[in-house]
Amino acid sequence: MPKKRRRFTSKFKLEVILESLKERQSLGELAQKYELHQNQISKWKATFLEQAADYMKHPPNSSKDKEIAEKEQLYAKIGQLQMEVDFLKKKLC
Numbered sequence: 001m002p003k004k005r006r007r008f009t010s011k012f013k014l015e016v017i018l019e020s021l022k023e024r025q026s027l028g029e030l031a032q033k034y035e036l037h038q039n040q041i042s043k044w045k046a047t048f049l050e051q052a053a054d055y056m057k058h059p060p061n062s063s064k065d066k067e068i069a070e071k072e073q074l075y076a077k078i079g080q081l082q083m084e085v086d087f088l089k090k091k092l093c
Helices: 012-023 026-035 038-057 063-092
Strands: none
Touching: 012 026, 012 063, 026 038
16 A cells, blocks of 8 residues: 655644754754654755745845735726726716
């Protein structure tokens, strides 16, 4: 019978990564504690550190995100105004 792959939540992964970054326990101890392989912890940690560097280059509250949010608000307002115009046109006819 084949082994079923385990799925881990991002919250669990983050907990393991933060524990490994603290370096209070060795990878072997963490692997035993969380029932993982040492290589898995190392991969998660490396991926986290790579993405952290990208995060610092382009934080989520950048001007592009603000522009996108502003555009969405404007499109919503345009849609609302168009509906009001159509309604008033029908009332006048």
